[in-house]
Amino acid sequence: MKLKIGDIVTGKISGIRTYGAFVNIDGVAEQGLIHISECKNGYVTNLEQIFQLGQTVKVVILDIDEYTGKISLSTRALQKTSYNLEHYHKKRYWTNYKNKIGFQTIAAIKPIWVQEVLKNIN
Template sequence: MDYRIGQKVTGVVTGIQPYGVFVSLDETVQGLIHISECGHGFVKNLEEQFTLGQPIKVIILDVDEYTHKVSLSLRALAPEPNLLAQRAKKHYWTNRRVQTGFQPIADRLAGWTQAALDDLDKGEY
Protein backbone atom coordinates (compact mmCIF):
# COMPACT_ATOMS: atom_id res chain seq x y z
CA MET A 1 0.00 0.00 0.00
CA ASP A 2 1.72 3.18 -1.15
CA TYR A 3 -0.95 5.78 -0.42
CA ARG A 4 0.00 8.90 1.55
CA ILE A 5 -1.95 11.29 3.75
CA GLY A 6 -2.99 14.34 1.74
CA GLN A 7 -2.86 12.51 -1.58
CA LYS A 8 -5.77 13.15 -3.95
CA VAL A 9 -7.00 9.96 -5.60
CA THR A 10 -9.90 8.81 -7.72
CA GLY A 11 -11.88 5.76 -6.71
CA VAL A 12 -15.18 4.02 -7.33
CA VAL A 13 -18.09 3.86 -4.85
CA THR A 14 -18.55 0.21 -3.85
CA GLY A 15 -20.87 0.50 -0.87
CA ILE A 16 -23.20 2.92 0.85
CA GLN A 17 -24.03 2.60 4.54
CA PRO A 18 -25.80 4.99 6.94
CA TYR A 19 -22.43 5.89 8.49
CA GLY A 20 -20.39 6.40 5.32
CA VAL A 21 -19.42 5.46 1.79
CA PHE A 22 -16.92 2.75 0.83
CA VAL A 23 -14.62 3.60 -2.06
CA SER A 24 -12.36 1.19 -3.91
CA LEU A 25 -9.04 2.89 -4.67
CA ASP A 26 -7.57 -0.08 -6.56
CA GLU A 27 -7.99 -3.86 -6.71
CA THR A 28 -6.72 -4.40 -3.16
CA VAL A 29 -7.35 -1.16 -1.26
CA GLN A 30 -10.71 0.13 -0.11
CA GLY A 31 -11.31 3.27 1.93
CA LEU A 32 -14.19 4.83 3.82
CA ILE A 33 -15.61 8.33 3.62
CA HIS A 34 -17.26 8.81 7.00
CA ILE A 35 -20.59 10.67 6.84
CA SER A 36 -19.00 13.64 8.61
CA GLU A 37 -16.49 13.91 5.74
CA CYS A 38 -19.07 13.75 2.92
CA GLY A 39 -19.81 17.47 2.94
CA HIS A 40 -20.01 20.65 4.96
CA GLY A 41 -22.97 20.83 7.32
CA PHE A 42 -25.63 18.21 7.82
CA VAL A 43 -25.72 15.26 5.39
CA LYS A 44 -29.22 13.82 5.37
CA ASN A 45 -29.07 10.75 3.17
CA LEU A 46 -25.95 9.32 1.55
CA GLU A 47 -27.95 7.27 -0.96
CA GLU A 48 -29.29 10.49 -2.47
CA GLN A 49 -25.78 11.86 -2.91
CA PHE A 50 -23.92 8.73 -4.10
CA THR A 51 -24.57 5.76 -6.39
CA LEU A 52 -22.77 2.42 -6.66
CA GLY A 53 -20.12 2.44 -9.37
CA GLN A 54 -19.83 6.24 -9.30
CA PRO A 55 -16.26 7.49 -9.84
CA ILE A 56 -15.29 9.94 -7.13
CA LYS A 57 -12.27 12.13 -6.37
CA VAL A 58 -11.26 12.12 -2.69
CA ILE A 59 -8.35 13.07 -0.45
CA ILE A 60 -6.68 10.65 1.96
CA LEU A 61 -7.01 11.71 5.61
CA ASP A 62 -5.38 8.74 7.30
CA VAL A 63 -3.74 5.43 6.48
CA ASP A 64 -3.56 2.82 9.22
CA GLU A 65 -0.54 0.63 8.44
CA TYR A 66 -1.62 -2.16 10.81
CA THR A 67 -5.26 -2.62 9.81
CA HIS A 68 -4.79 -1.25 6.26
CA LYS A 69 -7.80 1.05 6.71
CA VAL A 70 -7.85 4.23 4.66
CA SER A 71 -9.89 7.23 5.78
CA LEU A 72 -11.08 9.47 2.95
CA SER A 73 -12.72 12.89 2.67
CA LEU A 74 -14.80 14.81 0.17
CA ARG A 75 -15.34 17.74 2.50
CA ALA A 76 -11.61 18.60 2.49
CA LEU A 77 -11.76 19.07 -1.29
CA ALA A 78 -14.95 21.16 -1.32
CA PRO A 79 -14.72 24.92 -0.86
CA GLU A 80 -15.80 26.06 2.58
CA PRO A 81 -19.20 27.77 2.69
CA ASN A 82 -19.18 31.46 3.58
CA LEU A 83 -20.75 31.38 7.03
CA LEU A 84 -20.19 35.10 7.62
CA ALA A 85 -22.48 36.01 4.74
CA GLN A 86 -25.23 33.82 6.16
CA ARG A 87 -24.74 35.20 9.66
CA ALA A 88 -24.86 38.82 8.47
CA LYS A 89 -28.44 38.30 7.26
CA LYS A 90 -29.67 37.28 10.71
CA HIS A 91 -31.69 39.94 12.46
CA TYR A 92 -31.84 40.08 16.23
CA TRP A 93 -35.12 41.30 17.69
CA THR A 94 -33.75 42.06 21.12
CA ASN A 95 -32.77 45.56 22.11
CA ARG A 96 -29.05 45.34 22.79
CA ARG A 97 -28.79 48.87 24.16
CA VAL A 98 -30.79 48.11 27.29
CA GLN A 99 -28.50 46.58 29.90
CA THR A 100 -30.63 45.10 32.68
CA GLY A 101 -27.86 43.06 34.29
CA PHE A 102 -28.85 41.25 37.49
CA GLN A 103 -30.82 44.07 39.08
CA PRO A 104 -34.29 42.48 38.65
CA ILE A 105 -33.08 39.28 40.33
CA ALA A 106 -31.51 41.27 43.17
CA ASP A 107 -34.76 43.17 43.67
CA ARG A 108 -36.78 39.96 44.01
CA LEU A 109 -34.30 37.79 45.87
CA ALA A 110 -35.31 38.96 49.35
CA GLY A 111 -38.97 38.18 48.65
CA TRP A 112 -38.16 34.74 47.23
CA THR A 113 -35.98 33.91 50.20
CA GLN A 114 -38.68 34.97 52.68
CA ALA A 115 -41.34 32.97 50.79
CA ALA A 116 -39.12 29.86 50.88
CA LEU A 117 -38.51 30.30 54.62
CA ASP A 118 -42.23 30.73 55.23
CA ASP A 119 -42.95 27.54 53.31
CA LEU A 120 -40.37 25.69 55.39
CA ASP A 121 -41.98 26.96 58.61
CA LYS A 122 -45.36 25.68 57.38
CA GLY A 123 -43.86 22.27 56.61
CA GLU A 124 -44.68 22.40 52.89
CA TYR A 125 -41.30 20.98 51.91
Protein backbone atom coordinates in the same frame (compact mmCIF):
# COMPACT_ATOMS: atom_id res chain seq x y z
CA MET B 1 2.92 4.77 -2.29
CA LYS B 2 3.20 6.13 1.27
CA LEU B 3 -0.03 7.80 2.36
CA LYS B 4 -0.32 10.53 4.97
CA ILE B 5 -3.33 12.15 6.61
CA GLY B 6 -4.30 15.23 4.60
CA ASP B 7 -3.05 13.90 1.26
CA ILE B 8 -5.30 14.47 -1.74
CA VAL B 9 -5.38 11.34 -3.90
CA THR B 10 -7.45 9.93 -6.74
CA GLY B 11 -9.16 6.58 -6.89
CA LYS B 12 -12.06 4.65 -8.37
CA ILE B 13 -15.32 3.77 -6.66
CA SER B 14 -15.27 0.00 -6.15
CA GLY B 15 -18.37 -0.46 -4.04
CA ILE B 16 -21.38 1.42 -2.74
CA ARG B 17 -23.16 0.53 0.48
CA THR B 18 -25.80 2.33 2.55
CA TYR B 19 -23.13 3.62 4.96
CA GLY B 20 -20.53 4.77 2.42
CA ALA B 21 -18.54 4.20 -0.75
CA PHE B 22 -15.38 2.13 -1.08
CA VAL B 23 -12.52 3.55 -3.12
CA ASN B 24 -9.53 1.79 -4.69
CA ILE B 25 -6.76 4.35 -4.31
CA ASP B 26 -4.22 4.41 -7.13
CA GLY B 27 -1.02 2.62 -6.08
CA VAL B 28 -2.35 1.30 -2.74
CA ALA B 29 -3.47 -2.24 -1.91
CA GLU B 30 -5.91 -1.24 0.86
CA GLN B 31 -9.34 0.18 -0.04
CA GLY B 32 -10.54 3.39 1.57
CA LEU B 33 -14.04 4.25 2.74
CA ILE B 34 -15.90 7.50 2.20
CA HIS B 35 -18.47 7.50 5.00
CA ILE B 36 -21.92 8.80 4.01
CA SER B 37 -21.39 11.86 6.23
CA GLU B 38 -18.20 12.73 4.32
CA CYS B 39 -19.67 12.54 0.79
CA LYS B 40 -21.00 16.07 0.49
CA ASN B 41 -22.27 18.99 2.52
CA GLY B 42 -25.88 18.50 3.52
CA TYR B 43 -28.11 15.49 3.92
CA VAL B 44 -27.46 12.42 1.76
CA THR B 45 -30.24 9.91 1.22
CA ASN B 46 -28.84 7.75 -1.58
CA LEU B 47 -25.15 7.40 -2.39
CA GLU B 48 -25.92 6.06 -5.85
CA GLN B 49 -27.12 9.55 -6.79
CA ILE B 50 -23.63 10.88 -6.00
CA PHE B 51 -21.30 8.04 -7.03
CA GLN B 52 -21.30 5.34 -9.70
CA LEU B 53 -19.17 2.18 -9.76
CA GLY B 54 -15.91 2.81 -11.60
CA GLN B 55 -16.18 6.59 -11.24
CA THR B 56 -12.86 8.36 -10.66
CA VAL B 57 -12.94 10.58 -7.57
CA LYS B 58 -10.54 12.94 -5.85
CA VAL B 59 -10.51 12.43 -2.08
CA VAL B 60 -8.75 13.64 1.06
CA ILE B 61 -7.30 11.16 3.53
CA LEU B 62 -8.91 11.86 6.92
CA ASP B 63 -7.44 9.00 8.93
CA ILE B 64 -5.35 5.86 8.62
CA ASP B 65 -5.85 3.30 11.38
CA GLU B 66 -2.38 2.23 12.49
CA TYR B 67 -3.45 -1.27 13.53
CA THR B 68 -5.86 -2.35 10.81
CA GLY B 69 -4.58 -0.07 8.03
CA LYS B 70 -8.12 1.09 7.21
CA ILE B 71 -8.26 4.41 5.41
CA SER B 72 -10.99 7.01 6.01
CA LEU B 73 -11.62 9.33 3.08
CA SER B 74 -13.65 12.46 2.36
CA THR B 75 -14.91 14.24 -0.73
CA ARG B 76 -16.77 16.78 1.40
CA ALA B 77 -13.49 18.30 2.62
CA LEU B 78 -12.67 19.29 -0.97
CA GLN B 79 -15.97 21.08 -1.55
CA LYS B 80 -16.50 24.74 -0.91
CA THR B 81 -19.07 25.42 1.75
CA SER B 82 -22.33 26.78 0.41
CA TYR B 83 -23.04 28.76 3.55
CA ASN B 84 -21.44 31.69 5.30
CA LEU B 85 -18.99 30.54 7.98
CA GLU B 86 -18.98 33.95 9.63
CA HIS B 87 -21.93 34.01 11.98
CA TYR B 88 -22.74 37.22 13.75
CA HIS B 89 -24.54 36.86 17.04
CA LYS B 90 -26.78 39.68 18.08
CA LYS B 91 -26.65 40.12 21.82
CA ARG B 92 -30.06 39.79 23.41
CA TYR B 93 -30.96 41.12 26.82
CA TRP B 94 -33.80 40.02 29.08
CA THR B 95 -34.28 43.63 30.12
CA ASN B 96 -33.89 46.92 28.37
CA TYR B 97 -30.12 47.42 28.42
CA LYS B 98 -30.53 51.16 27.86
CA ASN B 99 -32.01 51.53 31.35
CA LYS B 100 -29.02 51.54 33.68
CA ILE B 101 -30.80 49.90 36.61
CA GLY B 102 -28.06 47.42 37.56
CA PHE B 103 -29.24 44.95 40.20
CA GLN B 104 -32.24 47.00 41.33
CA THR B 105 -34.73 44.45 40.02
CA ILE B 106 -33.01 41.64 41.91
CA ALA B 107 -32.72 43.78 45.04
CA ALA B 108 -36.45 44.52 44.87
CA ILE B 109 -37.47 40.85 44.68
CA LYS B 110 -34.82 39.45 47.05
CA PRO B 111 -36.93 39.88 50.24
CA ILE B 112 -39.78 37.93 48.62
CA TRP B 113 -37.39 35.09 47.69
CA VAL B 114 -35.96 35.00 51.22
CA GLN B 115 -39.48 34.78 52.71
CA GLU B 116 -40.38 31.90 50.36
CA VAL B 117 -37.24 29.97 51.31
CA LEU B 118 -37.76 30.54 55.04
CA LYS B 119 -41.36 29.37 54.74
CA ASN B 120 -40.23 26.17 52.95
CA ILE B 121 -37.49 25.46 55.50
CA ASN B 122 -39.72 25.82 58.58
